[in-house]
Amino acid sequence: MLKVENLQILRNQKTIVKDLSLELAKGEKIAIYGPSGCGKTTTGQAIAGITDAQVKGQIWFYEENRANDAWFLRKHVSYIFQENALNPIMNIGKQLAEVIIANSNNIPSPKEIQELIGQALSEVDLPESFARKYPNECSGGEKQRILTAIARLKNSPLVILDEPTASLDQIRRIEILKIFKKLQSSLILITHNPYDIKELGCGKILIMK
Numbered sequence: 001m002l003k004v005e006n007l008q009i010l011r012n013q014k015t016i017v018k019d020l021s022l023e024l025a026k027g028e029k030i031a032i033y034g035p036s037g038c039g040k041t042t043t044g045q046a047i048a049g050i051t052d053a054q055v056k057g058q059i060w061f062y063e064e065n066r067a068n069d070a071w072f073l074r075k076h077v078s079y080i081f082q083e084n085a086l087n088p089i090m091n092i093g094k095q096l097a098e099v100i101i102a103n104s105n106n107i108p109s110p111k112e113i114q115e116l117i118g119q120a121l122s123e124v125d126l127p128e129s130f131a132r133k134y135p136n137e138c139s140g141g142e143k144q145r146i147l148t149a150i151a152r153l154k155n156s157p158l159v160i161l162d163e164p165t166a167s168l169d170q171i172r173r174i175e176i177l178k179i180f181k182k183l184q185s186s187l188i189l190i191t192h193n194p195y196d197i198k199e200l201g202c203g204k205i206l207i208m209k
């Protein structure tokens with residue numbers, strides 16, 4: 001479903017990522033592992049269409065090269081990180097409602113939307129009251145859960161998790177990994193943590209230097 005070939009990423013003419021290739025089947029999970037600064041986040045964000053760096057090479061999605069189609073990549077890839085992509089001036093309920101409406105064939109009624117928001121939050125173990133909160137009122141781990149709920153609502157074929165447990169204690173780490181395991185999508189896990197690779201069941205590991 002995803003094939004990255006000869007990916008090269010540059011910033012100000014400086015090569016940050018050189019000649020990276022990877023392949024991911026539908027539902028498959030791969031870990032990207034490597035030291036700080038080696039370009040893991042840069043790679044993930046290029047695949048998600050959310051980088052401002054210069055990207056060369058091919059990013060095949062269902063047999064089509066989408067390397068220069070950030071709009072397509074953004075639509076199909078959910079990128080989950082702690083300093084996250086939630087809208088700071090919209091409450092969580094409204095953000096979930098937007099995704100629900102965008103992904104429904106018939107526009108649901110306000111009551112149905114309310115129910116779907118409650119359901120989406122409960123799937124990531126958050127109470128319904130989170131719908132009224134703003135992102136700055138949520139912890140890093142809570143924001144990850146909300147992004148996970150959004151990825152589930154969008155039915156994203158590919159989810160990229162960037163250091164998803166880096167700042168969590170052991171209990172929260174196990175909880176969030178359990179939630180990520182519910183994702184049906186193909187998964188790229190960016191991590192420093194071998195425990196997460198094992199726990200999420202990544203069948204492949206790409207080591208970057």
Ligand SMILES: Nc1ncnc2c1ncn2[C@@H]1O[C@H](COP(=O)(O)OP(=O)(O)OP(=O)(O)O)[C@@H](O)[C@H]1O
Nearest residue numbers: 011016034035036037038039040041042043163192
């Ligand atoms: N916006 C940016 N502008 C300029 N340089 C950047 C930018 N983002 C990243 N870099 C540089 O690109 C290189 C790769 O950074 P990247 O964030 O991809 O590393 P990483 O492997 O994710 O590291 P970490 O494990 O610390 O998160 C680093 O040398 C970094 O300083």
Ligand SMILES: [Mg+2]
Nearest residue numbers: 040041042162
């Ligand atoms: Mg990083």
